[in-house]
Amino acid sequence: MSDYKIVLLKGDGIGPEIVNQAVKVLDKTAEKFGFTVEYDEALLGGCAIDATGVPLPDETVEKCKKADSVLLGAVGGPKWDTQPGNNRPEAGLLGIRGALGLFANLRPAVIFEPLKGASPIKDEIIGGALDIMIVRELTGGIYFGEKGRKEVNGNPAAYDTEMYSVPEIERIARVAFDLAMKRNKKLTSVDKANVLESSRLWRETVIRISKEYPEVELNHLYVDNCAMQLVINPGQFDVIVTSNIFGDILSDEASMISGSIGMLASASLSEGKSGLYEPIHGSAPDIAGLGVANPLATILSVAMMLRYSLDQPKAADAIENAVSTVLKEYRTPDIYAEGTKKVSTDEMGDLVCNAI
Numbered sequence: 383m384s385d386y387k388i389v390l391l392k393g394d395g396i397g398p399e400i401v402n403q404a405v406k407v408l409d410k411t412a413e414k415f416g417f418t419v420e421y422d423e424a425l426l427g428g429c430a431i432d433a434t435g436v437p438l439p440d441e442t443v444e445k446c447k448k449a450d451s452v453l454l455g456a457v458g459g460p461k462w463d464t465q466p467g468n469n470r471p472e473a474g475l476l477g478i479r480g481a482l483g484l485f486a487n488l489r490p491a492v493i494f495e496p497l498k499g500a501s502p503i504k505d506e507i508i509g510g511a512l513d514i515m516i517v518r519e520l521t522g523g524i525y526f527g528e529k530g531r532k533e534v535n536g537n538p539a540a541y542d543t544e545m546y547s548v549p550e551i552e553r554i555a556r557v558a559f560d561l562a563m564k565r566n567k568k569l570t571s572v573d574k575a576n577v578l579e580s581s582r583l584w585r586e587t588v589i590r591i592s593k594e595y596p597e598v599e600l601n602h603l604y605v606d607n608c609a610m611q612l613v614i615n616p617g618q619f620d621v622i623v624t625s626n627i628f629g630d631i632l633s634d635e636a637s638m639i640s641g642s643i644g645m646l647a648s649a650s651l652s653e654g655k656s657g658l659y660e661p662i663h664g665s666a667p668d669i670a671g672l673g674v675a676n677p678l679a680t681i682l683s684v685a686m687m688l689r690y691s692l693d694q695p696k697a698a699d700a701i702e703n704a705v706s707t708v709l710k711e712y713r714t715p716d717i718y719a720e721g722t723k724k725v726s727t728d729e730m731g732d733l734v735c736n737a738i
């Protein structure tokens with residue numbers, strides 16, 4: 383019997399190409415660190431619509447629920463743009479996140495030393511290597527609160543409600559504190575407690591949970607200040623925890639500090655250990671099948687899987703170190719710089735394997 387069962391949702395566009403490289407790298411780490419992995423594939427997105435008529439077949443949900451972890455490539459493409467909203471490939475993505483109860487979204491904003499030049503932020507502001515982890519609450523808050531239209535003083539009006547319960551805040555806070563314990567033991571909780579009642583409850587609850595983690599240094603920032611601090615002094619952050627809407631915006635801002643969409647991994651976690659791991663970029667239909675897609679975001683998603691779901695931190699470190707080493711000399715076209723050698727998707731996968 384294998385140690386871990388992983389479901390692969392390769393999806394559409396460049397999805398299959400990049401997931402294949404990530405599997406190669408996972409196999410290499412398994413061999414090196416002495417564990418075994420069994421794979422199963424399932425359909426999600428456009429390829430699922432073509433085969434079954436819907437973007438998220440029941441069979442896919444069942445397989446993912448039984449797995450130790452799920453690795454997703456990307457979904458979508460022009461072929462399915464005429465599908466009705468609830469049957470588009472992206473609806474499958476939202477569906478699988480909901481079905482697996484993924485309430486915590488982890489988005490690292492990392493700059494690998496050799497890629498510093500690609501960041502829109504000046505070198506002297508970045509300082510040393512940058513490594514921030516944003517933890518975004520994913521299933522509550524204003525995106526899921528009561529919403530509607532009504533009439534106010536004879537004028538049409540609309541409203542959305544930001545609401546968080548204490549258990550929702552407690553569980554996302556614990557994910558963030560646990561992560562901080564594994565990193566530099568520094569947590570920034572981001573809210574708007576000077577204006578919003580829901581933020582005041584958020585802050586009270588985070589402070590209460592902090593008593594369980596006396597080693598973690600906790601501070602609080604208002605979201606507007608945090609947005610500024612990310613560009614003027616990003617080095618001050620280790621882990622950031624925040625609500626769904628603030629995290630949506632801040633994680634995009636922070637990830638752009640790294641300067642390249644092909645490098646950015648993410649994890650979404652449920653209660654318990656399992657999770658869904660995916661690059662943050664889409665299916666890049668413009669370059670699908672050309673062998674030029676950057677597989678590193680997906681490979682780095684596997685590193686996150688090893689660290690957060692499979693308890694193999696050394697294997698995770700090995701992948702991240704291998705990526706950093708390879709980047710000194712080799713680049714896919716999206717991150718190419720003079721003085722380095724341009725390589726294909728497949729070659730990049732092989733180079734990372736060889737560096738492990």
Ligand code: NAD
Binds near residue numbers: 459679
């Ligand atoms: P995209 O992220 O697919 O592409 C944006 C640009 O970045 C393109 O020029 C693309 O070639 C480039 N790019 C993306 N990933 C790359 C990689 N790994 N290597 C090299 N270059 C890369 O975003 P888009 O073009 O807005 O969307 C394309 C499709 O993907 C749409 O159908 C969209 O709905 C879908 N999408 C899916 C996800 C997901 O599956 N999580 C996320 C975003 C968009």
